[in-house]
Amino acid sequence: MASGDSEIIHKFHFFDVYKDGRVVLHRPFSEKIPPSDDPITGVRSKDVIISTKPPVSARIFLPKSADTTQKLPVLFYVHGGGFCMLSAFSPHYHSFLNNFVAEANVIAVSVEYGLFPTRPIPACYEDSWAGLQWVASHSNRNGPEPWLNDHADFQRVFVGGDSAGGNISHTLAFRVGTIGLPGVKLVGAVLVHPYFGGTEDDQMWLYMCPTNSGLEDPRMNPNAGDLARLGCERVLIFVAEKDHLRDPGKRYYEKLKKSGWVGSVELVENLGEEHCFHLHKPEYEKAVDLFTKFVSFVKQD
Structure with missing residues (x-):
């Protein structure tokens, strides 16, 4: 021993x-890959620095169709990885968002936030909020990033993410509903196989977050009062049948419906599938279904 x-x-x-x-x-x-101009989809991407202290960056994706005559919706995306792994620059996320931007005709901003153990929770929440505020800073068309100044429709902004990123996306929608985000209308939130409390991973999250308030910490177990204050009109939640996070995701859906929140929420269960299967097998039929549903949610008027 x-x-x-x-x-x-x-x-x-x-x-x-x-x-x-x-x-x-x-x-x-x-693994991380650089931004690129995709010869197949025509989507361009580049990396930007949002903050140096703390270090926050992002990868921005612009569709081929972008021109000055049409303003495009914005998807602010938060990657998964259990609050301690992966990156906005990982191949799976780069590929997913490159294809998403081409199909949905939107601008995507994929935030690179601080990870445990280098930066314990709540760094992930604070960095992601700083990223969303940075996006909003362009709403007067005089921010630091020309792609957002020239092409973004700040009345059609969405947040979304998978696993830990789904959890963080919830907190962003909550902050918009309580603090506000001047110049921006947050239309919807998409939570893909979100990491909420109620599993054996609870103790791991508590360890990663030294300032936690226990198992009922609202970031892991949102209460009805917090859910009623989500600052968006629509929420789409995906859960996977063989995912140990399935039940917490379904509980979030049920609590949101009963919370008094005035928006609309939809739950989609990926039958027979594991956690975040769509990132690893993007051409698989059920992964295409998830992708198409996500695109439709953002394109919906």
Whole structure:
């Protein structure tokens, strides 16, 4: 049996914690690819710095159709990875958003937020909120990013994400409803297989967030009062039948319906599927169905 500093005192889904305080991620390496001009879809992408202290960046995607005569909806996307892994610059997310922008004819801003253990929770929430505020700073057409100044329709803004990113997207919609986001109308939120409380991963989230308020922390277990204040008109929730996060996602849907929130919410269950299957098998029939539903939600007038 291990002893001393080599002893593991906590074994979590995504990392181990050693007696000497070290945190060792099970998947420490996250491949990243550069932005590009896609010759197939015509979508262009580039990376921008939102903040240096703390470090927050994003990848922006612009569709081929973009011109100065038509303003396009904006999707602010938050990647998954259990609050401790992956990146807005990971191949799966770059490919997903490149294809999404081409199909939906929108601008996408994919935020690169701080990850545990380098930056414990709530860095992910604060960085994502800073990213969304940065998008809003362009609503008077004089922000730092020309693509947003020239092409964005700030009355048609959406937030969305998968897994941890679905959880963070909820908090963004809540902040818009309570704090406001001047110059922006948040139309909808899309939560794909969101990471909410009620599973064996609860203790992992509590460990990643030293300032937590326990199992009823509203970021993991939103209460009815918070749900009633979501600052958007529509919510689309995906859950996967074989995902251990399925039941928390369904509970979120039921609580939102009963909360008194005045918007419309839809739940889609991906039967027979695992967590975030669509990112790994994008050409699979059910992945195409999820993608098409997501696109339709954003394109809907």
